[in-house]
Amino acid sequence: MSKDKLTKLEKDKIFNGELIPQADALYNFAYSLVFEEARAQDLVQEAYLKAYRFIHSFEPGSNAKAWLFQILKNAFINEYRKKSRQPQKVDFEDFKDKNQLEKQSISIDIEQDVYTHMIGDEITSALNSLPVDFRVAIILSDIEGFTYEEIAKITDIPIGTVRSRLFRARNLMKEQLREYAKEKGFKELR
Amino acid sequence: MRKSHNCKDVVSQFNLMLDGELNPKEEQNMMCELQRCMHCLQEYNLEEKYRKFIQERVQKKSCPSSFLSSLKNKFEQSKDID
Numbered sequence: 119m120s121k122d123k124l125t126k127l128e129k130d131k132i133f134n135g136e137l138i139p140q141a142d143a144l145y146n147f148a149y150s151l152v153f154e155e156a157r158a159q160d161l162v163q164e165a166y167l168k169a170y171r172f173i174h175s176f177e178p179g180s181n182a183k184a185w186l187f188q189i190l191k192n193a194f195i196n197e198y199r200k201k202s203r204q205p206q207k208v209d210f211e212d213f214k215d216k217n218q219l220e221k222q223s224i225s226i227d228i229e230q231d232v233y234t235h236m237i238g239d240e241i242t243s244a245l246n247s248l249p250v251d252f253r254v255a256i257i258l259s260d261i262e263g264f265t266y267e268e269i270a271k272i273t274d275i276p277i278g279t280v281r282s283r284l285f286r287a288r289n290l291m292k293e294q295l296r297e298y299a300k301e302k303g304f305k306e307l308r
Numbered sequence: 309m310r311k312s313h314n315c316k317d318v319v320s321q322f323n324l325m326l327d328g329e330l331n332p333k334e335e336q337n338m339m340c341e342l343q344r345c346m347h348c349l350q351e352y353n354l355e356e357k358y359r360k361f362i363q364e365r366v367q368k369k370s371c372p373s374s375f376l377s378s379l380k381n382k383f384e385q386s387k388d389i390d
């Protein structure tokens with residue numbers, strides 16, 4: 119059977135059985151890129167449309183989630199390019215950090231009182247305040263559990279860059295969390 | 309003979325371990341290495357806590373059900389979206 123000639127029934131089976139179950143993760147990813155429900159929905163819909171159109175290139179039983187995330191990331195970049203009036207480059211270009219990377223990683227004692235009492239909202243805002251590349255790295259690795267290889271594919275960067283970007287993203291995240299904790303501790307003292 | 313202990317290397321290696329990028333043999337070596345140095349062990353415990361914290365506490369958005377059902381409908385009704 120030629121894979122190019124999947125019947126509508128076969129397509130629907132893959133679509134409903136393997137692709138649709140990823141809708142929540144996909145939507146969460148989309149939302150973390152655009153922070154707007156309507157735009158997140160547009161992105162998800164576009165990703166599913168593309169996936170359906172190219173469904174013959176998907177191997178049933180393979181990694182549907184990574185495949186969909188990659189499609190959605192590309193849709194996001196295209197949308198960004200189309201809509202952006204600014205000439206600046208934001209997207210998944212590697213962030214050139216000024217030899218920050220080799221610095222010691224930042225440890226945070228999560229058992230600190232203020233820190234333990236940090237609520238989900240504050241942690242989510244800390245994550246959302248990171249530049250998009252770093253936010254995405256944390257979401258893909260720490261939240262969605264993708265491997266370096268999958269992240270490299272989704273974000274279209276070399277594996278070595280995934281590793282260094284994650285390291286830097288986590289340090290930035292810890293800095294943010296510490297700032298929040300400090301603010302909160304300060305308030306509680308008064 | 310054991311290699312000398314380098315804290316910086318260990319930190320970057322245990323990050324790989326927490327990311328699931330080491331094989332079982334490498335993981336085993338890493339765990340031994342961590343027992344050799346209080347500093348590294350502490351860093352490791354903190355990092356592990358931090359990871360868990362992020363996973364448990366960052367809020368996730370779920371796909372709105374009305375949107376999802378309208379999306380499914382779109383695909384079911386279309387004869388062929390090509």
Ligand SMILES: [Zn+2]
Nearest residue numbers: 315345347348
């Ligand atoms: Zn050490």
